Amino acid sequence: MEEELARLREAALAEIAACGTEAELEAVRVRYLGRKGSLTEAVRGLGRVPPAERPALGALVNQAKEAVEAAVAVAGERLAAARLAESLAHDRIDVTLPGRRRPRGHAHPLRLVEDEIVDVFVGMGFQVAEGPEVEDDYHNFAALNFGADHPARDAQDTLFLADGPDLLLRTHTSPVQIRYMRATQPPLRVVVPGTVYRRDDLDPTHSPMFQQVEGFMVDERVSFADLKGVLVHFLRRLFGAETGVRFRPSFFPFTEPSAEVDIACVRCAAAGAADPACRVCRGRQWLEILGAGMIHPNVLRAVGYDPETVQGFAFGLGTDRIAILRYGIEDLRLFYENDLRFLAQFPS
Numbered sequence: 001m002e003e004e005l006a007r008l009r010e011a012a013l014a015e016i017a018a019c020g021t022e023a024e025l026e027a028v029r030v031r032y033l034g035r036k037g038s039l040t041e042a043v044r045g046l047g048r049v050p051p052a053e054r055p056a057l058g059a060l061v062n063q064a065k066e067a068v069e070a071a072v073a074v075a076g077e078r079l080a081a082a083r084l085a086e087s088l089a090h091d092r093i094d095v096t097l098p099g100r101r102r103p104r105g106h107a108h109p110l111r112l113v114e115d116e117i118v119d120v121f122v123g124m125g126f127q128v129a130e131g132p133e134v135e136d137d138y139h140n141f142a143a144l145n146f147g148a149d150h151p152a153r154d155a156q157d158t159l160f161l162a163d164g165p166d167l168l169l170r171t172h173t174s175p176v177q178i179r180y181m182r183a184t185q186p187p188l189r190v191v192v193p194g195t196v197y198r199r200d201d202l203d204p205t206h207s208p209m210f211q212q213v214e215g216f217m218v219d220e221r222v223s224f225a226d227l228k229g230v231l232v233h234f235l236r237r238l239f240g241a242e243t244g245v246r247f248r249p250s251f252f253p254f255t256e257p258s259a260e261v262d263i264a265c266v267r268c269a270a271a272g273a274a275d276p277a278c279r280v281c282r283g284r285q286w287l288e289i290l291g292a293g294m295i296h297p298n299v300l301r302a303v304g305y306d307p308e309t310v311q312g313f314a315f316g317l318g319t320d321r322i323a324i325l326r327y328g329i330e331d332l333r334l335f336y337e338n339d340l341r342f343l344a345q346f347p348s
């Protein structure tokens with residue numbers, strides 16, 4: 001029995017020392033110290049030993065068990081430390097490395113200016129609406145009081161679509177007035193940003209595709225004074241509180257009376273004096289910014305409103321033109337070429 005114990009003890013210690021993983025160590029521990037382990041069996045075997053030998057042998061068994069338990073504990077710590085060191089070496093990250101920068105997108109300059117414009121009107125309680133770019137003659141022209149022979153319907157201006165009897169690309173955002181008013185009842189205040197199309201060749205100041213913002217307000221007792229108040233406020237928010245604004249009589253089929261609205265040349269104003277050779281206003285000192293007017297009674301009737309009870313004003317402006325003034329850009333084509341070197345210059 002003594003020899004047997006010594007052999008077990010040596011064998012256990014050797015196996016423990018040879019373990020390379022915590023799982024192997026656990027298997028060895030179970031083999032010697034588990035419920036059916038060899039040393040556990042040896043404790044039970046004490047019952048068959050003559051009583052006189054039991055105390056000495058019992059002490060030996062306990063020593064062997066304690067020695068093996070201690071060896072398991074030491075090996076367990078060694079293997080756990082090795083596992084930690086291994087995973088630290090393996091998963092090392094250098095937190096001082098610079099991060100990888102993801103290229104950030106930029107809002108398009110036309111979108112930035114459109115947002116600025118729309119925000120001023122939203123601040124005055126206007127809703128934002130949109131409408132389709134493919135329109136029909138009724139919404140783009142007829143309901144807006146264009147006569148059957150109005151020159152704007154001419155194929156020179158309008159891009160007609162081949163696949164419909166009267167389908168066209170909208171030439172302005174004004175048809176959204178018709179769509180919106182037909183679907184709603186006054187009072188209403190609406191701004192409509194959107195893309196419009198005309199049969200124009202691309203050059204520094206023309207594009208067959210460009211951007212407009214339409215606006216209109218309808219209620220009882222809306223007057224030309226409301227139109228002036230809203231538009232002067234808008235233009236001064238956009239171009240500065242001191243900006244000169246002037247209204248000139250004009251003509252649009254869908255407004256009566258109609259006006260064109262100019263602002264004092266931004267470049268001459270910044271220079272403090274009118275420059276006869278100014279390349280922005282070409283010496284004229286005023287810049288045409290938008291068209292406006294009181295909504296024509298025929299238009300109100302076309303959408304089912306009674307012009308005796310409600311009145312409205314409307315306006316339309318070219319977003320591209322305002323962006324050109326805002327950013328001092330000389331060539332409209334830059335907005336549509338999508339050259340990232342150009343587009344990345346506009347901070348959002």
Ligand code: DAH
Nearest residue numbers: 172174291292293314315316
């Ligand atoms: N629709 C006009 C255009 O494209 C712009 C315009 C002028 C819109 C006067 C309006 C307005 O609503 O009242 O040239």
